[in-house]
Amino acid sequence: MTVGAIYALVALGFTLIYNSSDVANFAQGEFVMLGGMVTFFGYAAGLPLFVAAVLAIVVAAVVGLLLYRLAIEPARRASPVTLIIITIGASIFIRGVTAIVLDKNFHSLPSFFGNEPFVIGGATLLPQSLVVMFGVSLVLIALWLFMSRTLRGKSLLATAANRTAAQLTGINTRAVTSTAFVISAAIGAIGGVLATPITLTYYDAGTLLALKGFAAAVLGGMGNPLGAVVGGLVLGLLEQFSAGYLSSQYKDAVAFIVILLVLFTMPQGLFGAKSVERV
Amino acid sequence: MRRFLTSPFLLVGAVAVVVAILPMILPSNFYMRVAALVYINAIAVLGLNLLMGFAGQVSLGHAGFFGIGAYAMALGPVYLGLPSWASLLGGTAVSALLAFLVGRPILRLNGYYLAIATLGMGMLVAMVISNEANITGGPNGMEVQRMVLFGWRVAGSVTWYWISGISLVIAALVVVNLINSPTGRALRSIHDSEIAARVLGIDVARYKLLAFVISAIFASIAGSYLALLDGFVTPTTAGFLLSIELVVMAVLGGLGSILGSIVGAAILVILPQALTVFHEYEHVVLGAIIVVFLILLPSGIVPAIAALIRRRPA
Amino acid sequence: MTIIRRSLLIGAAAMAAGMFASAAYAQNTIKIGSVLSVTGPASFLGDPEKKTLEMYVRDINAAGGVNGKKLELFIYDDGSDANKARTFATRLVEEDKVDAVIAGSGSGSALAIRGVFEEAALPYISLAGAAEIVLPVRKWVFKMPHTEPMSCGKIFEDLKKRNLTRVGIISGTDGWGKAMRAECVAMAPKEGITVVKDEIYGAADSDMTPQLTNIKNTAGVQAVINCGFGQGPAIVTRNYRQVGLSVPLYQSHGVSSKSYINLAGEAANGVRLPAAALLVAEQLPDSDPLKKVAIEYKTKFEKETGQPVSTFGGHARDALFMLVEALKRAGSADKAKVRDEIEKTKNFIGTGGVINMSATDHLGLDLNSFRMIEIKNGDWSLVL
Numbered sequence: 023m024t025v026g027a028i029y030a031l032v033a034l035g036f037t038l039i040y041n042s043s044d045v046a047n048f049a050q051g052e053f054v055m056l057g058g059m060v061t062f063f064g065y066a067a068g069l070p071l072f073v074a075a076v077l078a079i080v081v082a083a084v085v086g087l088l089l090y091r092l093a094i095e096p097a098r099r100a101s102p103v104t105l106i107i108i109t110i111g112a113s114i115f116i117r118g119v120t121a122i123v124l125d126k127n128f129h130s131l132p133s134f135f136g137n138e139p140f141v142i143g144g145a146t147l148l149p150q151s152l153v154v155m156f157g158v159s160l161v162l163i164a165l166w167l168f169m170s171r172t173l174r175g176k177s178l179l180a181t182a183a184n185r186t187a188a189q190l191t192g193i194n195t196r197a198v199t200s201t202a203f204v205i206s207a208a209i210g211a212i213g214g215v216l217a218t219p220i221t222l223t224y225y226d227a228g229t230l231l232a233l234k235g236f237a238a239a240v241l242g243g244m245g246n247p248l249g250a251v252v253g254g255l256v257l258g259l260l261e262q263f264s265a266g267y268l269s270s271q272y273k274d275a276v277a278f279i280v281i282l283l284v285l286f287t288m289p290q291g292l293f294g295a296k297s298v299e300r301v
Numbered sequence: 302m303r304r305f306l307t308s309p310f311l312l313v314g315a316v317a318v319v320v321a322i323l324p325m326i327l328p329s330n331f332y333m334r335v336a337a338l339v340y341i342n343a344i345a346v347l348g349l350n351l352l353m354g355f356a357g358q359v360s361l362g363h364a365g366f367f368g369i370g371a372y373a374m375a376l377g378p379v380y381l382g383l384p385s386w387a388s389l390l391g392g393t394a395v396s397a398l399l400a401f402l403v404g405r406p407i408l409r410l411n412g413y414y415l416a417i418a419t420l421g422m423g424m425l426v427a428m429v430i431s432n433e434a435n436i437t438g439g440p441n442g443m444e445v446q447r448m449v450l451f452g453w454r455v456a457g458s459v460t461w462y463w464i465s466g467i468s469l470v471i472a473a474l475v476v477v478n479l480i481n482s483p484t485g486r487a488l489r490s491i492h493d494s495e496i497a498a499r500v501l502g503i504d505v506a507r508y509k510l511l512a513f514v515i516s517a518i519f520a521s522i523a524g525s526y527l528a529l530l531d532g533f534v535t536p537t538t539a540g541f542l543l544s545i546e547l548v549v550m551a552v553l554g555g556l557g558s559i560l561g562s563i564v565g566a567a568i569l570v571i572l573p574q575a576l577t578v579f580h581e582y583e584h585v586v587l588g589a590i591i592v593v594f595l596i597l598l599p600s601g602i603v604p605a606i607a608a609l610i611r612r613r614p615a
Numbered sequence: 616m617t618i619i620r621r622s623l624l625i626g627a628a629a630m631a632a633g634m635f636a637s638a639a640y641a642q643n644t645i646k647i648g649s650v651l652s653v654t655g656p657a658s659f660l661g662d663p664e665k666k667t668l669e670m671y672v673r674d675i676n677a678a679g680g681v682n683g684k685k686l687e688l689f690i691y692d693d694g695s696d697a698n699k700a701r702t703f704a705t706r707l708v709e710e711d712k713v714d715a716v717i718a719g720s721g722s723g724s725a726l727a728i729r730g731v732f733e734e735a736a737l738p739y740i741s742l743a744g745a746a747e748i749v750l751p752v753r754k755w756v757f758k759m760p761h762t763e764p765m766s767c768g769k770i771f772e773d774l775k776k777r778n779l780t781r782v783g784i785i786s787g788t789d790g791w792g793k794a795m796r797a798e799c800v801a802m803a804p805k806e807g808i809t810v811v812k813d814e815i816y817g818a819a820d821s822d823m824t825p826q827l828t829n830i831k832n833t834a835g836v837q838a839v840i841n842c843g844f845g846q847g848p849a850i851v852t853r854n855y856r857q858v859g860l861s862v863p864l865y866q867s868h869g870v871s872s873k874s875y876i877n878l879a880g881e882a883a884n885g886v887r888l889p890a891a892a893l894l895v896a897e898q899l900p901d902s903d904p905l906k907k908v909a910i911e912y913k914t915k916f917e918k919e920t921g922q923p924v925s926t927f928g929g930h931a932r933d934a935l936f937m938l939v940e941a942l943k944r945a946g947s948a949d950k951a952k953v954r955d956e957i958e959k960t961k962n963f964i965g966t967g968g969v970i971n972m973s974a975t976d977h978l979g980l981d982l983n984s985f986r987m988i989e990i991k992n993g994d995w996s997l998v999l
Contacts, residue, residue, distance in 0.1 A: 025822055046413060093592050100599030102412075103359065107552045108595050110545060115588025122581055126658045128846045130878045148857060221821030222846050222878055226655065230819055233420075233541065240417040266825030270815045271432040271788055278421035285414055286406050331709035334702065432788065434797075440790035440818075441722045441745060442697060444730070458705065527698070533727040535697035542696075573699065574706070577691055584654065 024151045024220055026258015027158040028054070031213035032235025033242065033250035034165070035206035041182035041245050042195075042202035045094055045105045049113035051232030052120075053207045056082040057214025058223030059120060062129040071132070079211040085116065086207025090200055113228060120225040133219045150219045157216045161209055162251065174201055182245075241281050243291030252292060257281075309477040312560055316473055320466035324459070334458040334530075335574060340465035341526045343566035344472045346550045347559065348519025351476055353548070354557030355485065356512040357492030358408060359416045361544050362423025366396040366517040368430055368539020370524025372437060375534045378446045380436070385448035389525045393518055400517030401510065408509045420541070427539040442535030445528045461530045468526070472519060473559055479515075488512055492557075520547075553594060555601025564603050644687040645680070645948045647672070647938070648713030650703045650728060651742075652720035655695025656819075656845060659872065660720040663928030664742055665690055666920050668717065671935050681942050689713060695720075697727035704728035708735040714948040717934045719743045720927075722790045729756055738941075738954045740934040742927070744791055744869065746798075749977040757957055757977045759930040759937075759967060761891070761985060763795035763842075764802065766867040769889035769985045770840055771799075771806040773998070779837040779863065781809050783830040785851060787843035789818040791869050795842035811836055816847065823851050827858045838862050844869040849878035856882040863887065868985070872925030876993055884992065889985040891926040893966040894995040904964050912966050926967065933965030 032050055039047045060081045064074030093112050097105060135149040169175040180188040181198045189195050214223060238257045242249025257277055264276035284292065320340070327333055345367060352358050373392025377383040383391060407418045430437050437443060447454050479485050487508045490498040499505050528534045537543065546569060554565025572590065576583045598605035649668060652661035672688045680686055689711045693700035700719070707713045708731060715738045719725025725743035732739035733755050741748050746762035774782065782803075786796035796813075803810050812833040814826040830836060839862060841851050848870045855864055864886050866875075871890040876883045892899055896909035912932050913924045940963065941956035942948060960972040960979065968984020987998040 093596065097596045097599050100595065101556075103353070103548075103552055103556065104595050104599050104601075107549050108592050110549065111588045111591030111595065113588070114584055115592065118582070118584030118586075118588055121654065122585070126654065126662055127874050128659070128849070128878055130849075130880070132880075217821075222850065224846070226658075229542075236413075237417055237420070240413055244413050262822070262825060265816070265820070265822075266829065270817060270820075270826060272428060273817055273820075275425055275428050278424055282407075282418055282421050285410055285418055289410050289414060291414065329709045331706045334705045334709070338702065434793050439793045440788070441726055441747070441794070444726075458709075531698065531701050531727065532730045533697070533701065535723045535727060537696050537698055537723075573694075574702070581653075583692065 024148075024154045024217065024258075025261065026255040027154050028213045028217045028221070028231070028254075029234050029238045029257050030251045030254025031158060031161065031209055032231050033238035033254045034162075034247060035209045036235050036239040037245060037247050037250040038178075038202045038206045038209075040239070041247075042178060042199045043090075043094065044102060045109065046102070046236065047089075047206070048106060048109045048232050048236070049089060049116060049228075050206065050210055050235055051228030051230070052113050052116040053082045053086060053210025053228075054214040054217070054231050055120065055223055055225065055228040056085060056116070057211030058131070058218035058227070059124050059129065059214075059225065060211075061215050061218065062131055062223070063124055065131065071134070075215045078215060079208050082207045082211030082214075083204045086203040086210075087200055089207075090203040094203075095196070095199075113232070117225055117228065124225065126225055128222050128224045129218070130222050131215075131218045148220065150216075154216045154220070157212065161212055165205070165209075165247075168205075174198070178202060237278070237281060241284060241291055243293040246291070246293040249291060249293030256292075309481070309559060313470060313473045313477055316560070316563065317470045320470060323466075324462065330458040333462045335571060337458060337462045337465045337530060338527075339563070339567045339570045340462075340469040341523050341530070342547070342550060342570055343469050343563040344465070344526070345520040345523035345547055346554070346562040346566050347469075347472050347476055348516035348523075349547050350551045350554075350556060350558070350562045351479070351488075351519075352512045352516040353551055354555075354561075355480055355492060356488045356509055358509055358512065359412070359548075360419040360513075360516070361416045361541075361548065362419035362421070362426075363516065363520045363547050364539050364541065364543035365423035365426035366400065366520035367524035367527075367543060367547075368426055368536070369396045369399070370521030370526075371528040371534045371538040372430055372524075373521075374525050374528035375438075375443050375445045376436065385446065385529065386450065389522070392525050393521045396517045396521035397514050400514045404510045404513040405506070408506065408513060420544070423539070423544050424541060427536055427541065430539050431536040437536075440536055442533055445532050445534055447532060448529050458530075461526070465526055465530075468522070469563070473563075476559055484508065484511065549591065552601060553591065555603040555605070558601060558603040558607075561601050561603035565601070568602075644685045645682070645715075645942065646687045646689065646711060646713040647935075648707035648711055648716045648718065649688065649690045650693050650700050650707065650716075650718040650724065651690060652695040652700075652724060653690075653692035655693075657695040657721040657724075659845065659874065659925075660742070660927045661692070661695075663872075663916070663920075663922070663925050664720060664931040665692075666922075667916065667928040667931040668935060670915070670919055671932060675939065681939050682946060682948075684948075686939075693720075693724055695724070697721075697723040700724035701727050701731065704731040708732070708737065713737070714950065715938055715942075715953060716740065717742065717931065717938065719748075722748065722794075725758075729753070732756070737950055738938070738957055740938060740957070742930050742934060745794055746978075747794070752975060752977050755954060757972065759934050759965075760926075761868055761889075761967065761980055762978065763791065763867070764798040765980070765982060765985065766795060766869075766889055767799040767802050767840075768982055769987065770865045770867075770887075771802065771808055772982070773865075773887065773889075773987050774808060774838060775806070777838075777863070780807060781811050781835050781837045783812040783814070783833060783836040783839045784810055785814045785816065785823070785826055785830065785839060785841050785843075787816055787818045787845075787847040789844050789847070791844040791867075792818070792842045792847070795867055795869075799840060799842065816843075816851070818843075818845065818847055820847065821850060822854065823847075824854045824858055827851070827854050827860060831858050831860050836862060838865060840865045840867075842867055842869075846878060849875050849883075852879035852886060853882045868926065871988075872927065873923035874925075876990060876995075881993075883990045886990045887998065888988055888990075890988050890995075891929060891967045891984070892986050893924065893926050893929045894988060895986060895997040898995075898997045904969060905966070908964050909966050929966035933963075933967050933970070937963050937965065937970065 060078035061074045133150040177193045238253035242253030260277045370392045377388025550565035555561025691703035719741040722743040722745035725741045741758040749758045786792040866888040868890040892905045893909045899906040944956045945952035963970040970979040972979040
């Protein structure tokens with residue numbers, strides 16, 4: 023469930039950026055990695071855990087903004103595939119810089135509320151798992167409030183629905199897309215901060231997360247935030263279930279087979295809207 | 302210059318000339334190996350480009366076919382007693398069959414959904430290879446018997462330079478013939494608009510499947526060559542990262558461009574060798590190069606340069 | 616657009632220059648080649664190995680080199696990818712024309728490049744764990760670290776001392792975990808040990824509680840052995856305590872670096888593992904022949920890199936000095952002579968143990984080179 027919650031956050035970040043700019047951002051996992059790594063180094067340098075975490079989220083957000091301004095926006099007219107490759111190039115770059123500036127080792131963070139597990143009906147539950155679940159819920163609520171209550175949030179939704187129309191109504195879509203990148207990066211980093219006490223992190227941890235997050239976003243239906251969250255949770259549960267009851271070796275296989283089956287019956291994912299191609 | 306760029310047959314001829322001349326310039330066997338790696342990757346990228354550039358279908362799982370081809374060379378001789386050439390054909394057949402069976406349902410999907418489906422397929426192949434350690438040697442990989450043809454032991458960088466180079470020229474010829482045939486025109490019309498193609502009476506599903514199977518065959522043969530060149534296979538040959546690398550090669554060189562496939566492969570194979578001078582900054586530079594190239598040349602290196610030349614009076 | 620074209624041209628020229636530059640060095644050196652996993656998942660092996668080699672080659676050269684010649688080190692990073700390792704191995708042979716090779720961080724890479732050096736008839740000392748690398752013995756291939764069967768053997772020895780016979784095994788899907796699991800399962804009946812539960816986790820997994828819960832719910836488990844490498848064992852150790860398992864936990868020497876303790880935190884206390892004496896250098900009795908070498912390396916590595924010592928870097932040190940001694944005895948860098956001299960290595964005292972090579976043994980270590988170590992208060996402590 024913890025793992026699923028993190029997938030959900032990555033998928034959500036994916037969806038936000040995709041909606042505002044049609045870019046499938048394969049560097050999304052790097053934000054999670056940065057969240058964990060920067061927090062660790064801040065904490066190790068003597069900052070209080072909370073301050074280090076905020077610092078990490080800010081760093082990730084700045085990296086997200088730079089990613090958009092320096093790599094995505096200049097290539098605005100490129101095809102979706104080209105944009106994907108640009109984000110992959112950017113993720114190699116971010117990993118490389120992290121390995122040099124920070125380091126290449128695995129790191130962990132202390133759990134926020136100790137390590138003593140609760141025992142509920144024979145099953146054990148970690149305090150940190152609750153923190154993750156609680157944190158993810160908070161992020162979702164905050165995001166929902168932002169989208170429905172603020173002007174910037176509403177213009178984000180409008181841009182997602184129809185960019186040209188949004189531009190015509192006077193929305194600065196460039197600023198809106200920047201916001202989407204910043205928020206996605208921050209969400210990813212929060213995921214990294216929350217999960218690192220359980221999952222550990224290192225400079226190369228982002229690739230796998232981006233992959234799983236992408237799969238979750240697609241499973242839920244590309245572009246649907248609710249679908250992204252559900253997709254992430256389902257993916258995490260599937261993995262846990264097959265590790266415990268079927269085969270640990272083919273855990274990822276089970277997850278992907280389920281995704282394939284879902285796509286064969288629902289080619290637009292669980293919550294995807296039917297898209298109509300205009301000729 | 303104009304005609305050269307517009308006539309694909311001349312272009313294949315030029316590739317053949319480069320393959321023939323290069324050994325006179327290359328100073329050592331190491332460079333021959335790097336060149337052979339370029340050609341081998343280029344074969345796989347050519348197939349992928351047919352699928353992505355011409356038929357417009359994304360695949361993030363082609364390393365799966367690459368891996369099948371590679372492991373066929375390791376497993377065929379040991380478990381089935383097959384000679385290497387038969388293993389190569391067998392591996393190709395398995396890849397083609399897998400592509401055929403999986404292709405039907407998968408290719409109904411579009412865009413990112415197709416990307417995830419192919420990704421899943423590739424990961425399944427990689428997982429089987431990595432997990433069935435009793436047969437495949439698991440994550441540590443296994444040795445490949447050297448190919449013996451008519452009593453001649455086919456090994457060494459120079460030998461494989463020629464085999465892969467000539468194969469690349471043949472592969473390029475096949476693709477050129479294909480895209481200039483009615484099939485090629487059908488594929489391109491699918492790329493432009495699937496619905497329009499269907500309205501015109503083109504059997505869209507059949508042509509997509511055809512491109513998918515051909516690209517699987519190319520990837521599989523390339524995998525087999527790599528296994529024979531190295532004499533050793535590991536699960537990374539089927540891994541997700543290789544799938545991505547192949548796509549990056551195709552996009553960087555230029556989608557829908559035959560020369561682009563070769564240029565893309567060349568850049569991504571040679572770059573890590575050249576970048577060793579940067580030591581720990583290697584990956585930073587590699588990432589930056591990919592980003593900068595694609596921002597400046599979004600349609601890929603070869604198409605962008607071709608457009609540049611075409612714009613000038615010849 | 617001309618700017619683009621010009622910068623492309625300059626880029627290409629720079630690349631070509633870079634590739635040719637390495638060939639232009641003077642010939643009056645002894646060239647040692649190396650392919651290590653400095654980045655990627657196996658970087659926790661390759662990184663200390665690289666630092667160790669660079670550190671000592673610099674010192675040896677400052678002291679005048681070997682046989683009157685300076686050592687020249689060529690290190691390439693394979694990014695933990697066996698195919699890249701193979702290309703770099705070819706480069707060492709064909710381009711750099713090295714005289715001997717110390718290489719291979721992970722077992723996959725080490726095995727993939729073995730053929731290149733055998734064909735080139737070049738002495739190759741591997742730094743990877745798999746026993747398979749030198750089994751059967753190959754003329755040009757040597758290996759430093761202890762193997763998977765040795766790890767099982769030492770753990771079983773300790774289990775029998777503690778009268779524990781029924782074990783659960785939990786292993787990773789990485790090459791090391793798989794190979795060691797197979798060895799332990801095969802060896803158990805002969806040693807009077809029963810494997811009552813056998814669980815597997817993915818090498819990159821971040822939660823092993825389902826598998827550990829299965830072990831916990833199996834009746835009669837007296838101890839658990841974790842066969843694995845990298846971050847997996849650290850997560851297993853944490854989850855082990857979290858699901859409430861309290862029987863002794865054993866790790867392999869695949870975790871013998873301080874980062875394992877840091878990552879596993881308090882949960883690591885009480886864990887036992889067989890490992891090189893290097894980890895407990897200061898605690899060794901003065902009579903132990905390894906003590907001096909171990910303390911020397913540990914102090915030097917920690918001072919120069921600011922990182923805690925690991926046995927992986929230690930093996931790189933041992934390989935380098937074993938090679939240097941062989942070079943001295945051979946009196947030249949003649950490949951065949953150097954190979955013969957490496958094979959004649961006797962009573963070489965390294966951080967990993969006392970090495971005795973022979974024509975039938977290219978590892979040269981026995982179970983006595985292992986120490987049983989228990990983690991106490993977040994530090995290694997020698998079990999006597």
